[in-house]
Amino acid sequence: MRDIGRRSFVTAAGAMATASAIGTNAYATGHARDAATAHEYVDVQLLNITDLHGYLQSAPGANSVITGAGGKRYTVGGVAYMAAHLARLRAGRRNSIFFAPGDLFSGWEFDAASFADEPTIEALNALRLDFASAGNHEFDKSTVFLRDHMERGRAFPVVGRDVSFTDSTGHRFRGANFPYYSANMVRRGTGERVLPPYNIVHVDAGRGRRLPIGFIHLTAIGTESFPGSYQPGLRTLDELETANRCAKALKSQGVNAIVLSMHDGAVAGGNFESGSNPSGPAYELALRVSPDIDAIVTGHWHCAFTMMLPDPRGVPRPFVEAGCYGQIINEINLRLDPVSGKVIRSLTTSVNHPNTRDIAPDRELKEIADYWAGYGARRARTRIGTQTASFTQRRNAVGESTMGNLVADWALWAGSQPHGPMDDPGGHRNVPAELAVIAVAPRVGAAIISGDLVRDEASDGAVTFGQAWNAVGFGDPIVTVTVTGRQIHDALEQQWASTAGDGLSFAPLAVSGNVRYRFDAAAPAGHRIDPAEVLIDDEPLRLTRRYRLAAPSYTLTNQDGFSAFTGFTEPVRHTRDFESFVAYVRARQRLSPAERDRVTAKNAHLPGARIGSVAEHQQLLAADGSLVPRAEAALRTALTVDIGGERAPGGFRVPC
Helix, strand or coil: CCCCHHHHHHHHHHHHHHHHCEEEEEECCCCHHHHCCCCCCCEEEECCCCCCCCCCCCHHHHHEEEEEECCCCCECCCHHHHHHHHHHHHHCCCCCCEEECCCCCCCCCCHHCCCCCCEEEEEHCCCCEEEEECCCCHCCCHHHHHHHHHHCCCCCCCEEEECCCECCCCCCCCCCCCCCCCCCECCCCCCCCCCCCCCEEEEEEEEEEEEEEEEEEEECCCCHCCCCCCCCCCEECHHHHHHHHHHHHHHHHHCCEEEEEECCCCCCCCCCCCCCHHHHCHHHHHHCCCCCEEEEEEECCCEEEEEEEEECCCEEEEEECCCCCCCCCEEEEEEEEECCCEECCHHCEEEEECCCCCCCCHHHHHHHHHHHHHHHEEECCEEEEECCEEECCCCCCCCCCHHHHHHHHHHHHHHCCCCCCCCCCCCCCCCCCCEEEEEECCCCCCCEECCCCCCCCCCCCCCHHHHHHHCCCCCCCCEEEEEEEHHHHHHHHHCCCEEEEEEEEEEEECCCCCHHHHHEECCCCCEEEEEEEECCCCCCCCCCCCEEEEEEEECCCCCCCHHHHHCCCCEEEEEHHHHHHHHHHHHHHCCCCCCCCCCCCCCCCCCCCCEEECCCCCCCCCCCCEEECCHHHHHHHCCCCCCCCCCHHHHHHHHH
């Protein structure tokens, strides 16, 4: 074995550039190519995936094809194939650790999401996942749900209907066989961490010796303010400060090999087998975070790259991300000094393996995925209510539709529900909503309504679970907040905006059935609403009064263009939209379209009067023409995104 000296570190940049150019494994130095013969060191294999989002059968749409070195394309996805690839990668390895930097469950795949994401946990248990960082979507319900149900298997609220379904083995849900971690997610009021910050794994060093490896876990900054994971009772701590503090704590415990697993990411070229021109929050952190950290594994941005970056001392370390939806398995190979347990950085390698579908799938994982797909198909056909007529998105002259009115009425109901056992304790008092609004055709972003709810004559108007689930929502909660009458007035005014060439755009808000208002069709934008002509429970809107308003989280956080609501107070989170709408149909049992009489126009007969033009947004298409999942499309087209309301470098938008 050649001597590993200072020259290896000085020339690392050249080796890294070569690896990126040819699209092969990322090497810390040229010496890493000989790592397989370094028998005097302790070999450790780190395997990781990220952002699975419950896609057990395959990656959706265009995400099922990824591009590698030389433009070669691979068809990827599916946990059954992942299991087969993992078996190959693990074969003969004494020390293999499999983990993930977040967003494994809570996504948009019906077969998983409609079963409280329990199918994903069953699959991950079968894949022998060792541990995971909590991503933003792991907080899409509550910390109670994450810890008590997903980790520990506690059953609530209704076994076999809301949670604790019968899995592929015939057993009720028993929870994850692996723990979740987050060093920087804390309770807003107390600063108490909601999950452990790091974990230590001891690897076999031979002759009865064990060496520790520490794993630090970070959740994307601002998770508590994202639409899906909106959690007013939580807050995220600074990533850099938190990671450095944890690294220091691990070192003080004698841990000399440290890995950072973070649910925040970067973009680094379009070739999953290498990395180039990196940018984004994880990249900025990677350049500055403690040199005691030996590898940085990222997620959240749904990107795929593997490369070496210099730490603050100039020593290279892996910087990787493994795509999304089960596309890729990343493998980092570390060599540890058998006495000190330190990572021999110059021997570090990293490679992204495509989860190809050209091998025999693992039988057990295929049975799990197929079981839940069949169960999902049966559940989708289950009758949960009836409708007397069809609800459509067809708007009248003033922007009302029967579907819009239905969804606004549901939002008012949802914002008036008491908290249940899955909700986090504490926070603001749950004061019921007094009115609700829904952006049925937002100026930016996508509408919460996905389509019409058409009456099925053959079943005498049955509303099925699948119809209700797919009619409304992205997986974001209804939130009840306190706003002033002035904010309500200003939001109603924001339905209209002047456009180029003396045009007028119209982005109608549906209002709950206890609201009536008139607007002046002859007045300019910004001067169309008279507070005296806005009635809530037959009382005129008072600009100085405080009201409890229910709306989707993204509307309140200005994701679809209604900035008047920002500055709200006393937020209370309720159930996610598609789950809540299913509960509403069950509670109502019989749905009948309401009259479209909640909004009227005055002075419509005067010269120059106009309602305004509604912009019709087509759902985003992927490069292959397939539909982008609705929740991902909504976030890609939203006014603000997950990184503090800014576009990522180069115009790239964080998908979730």
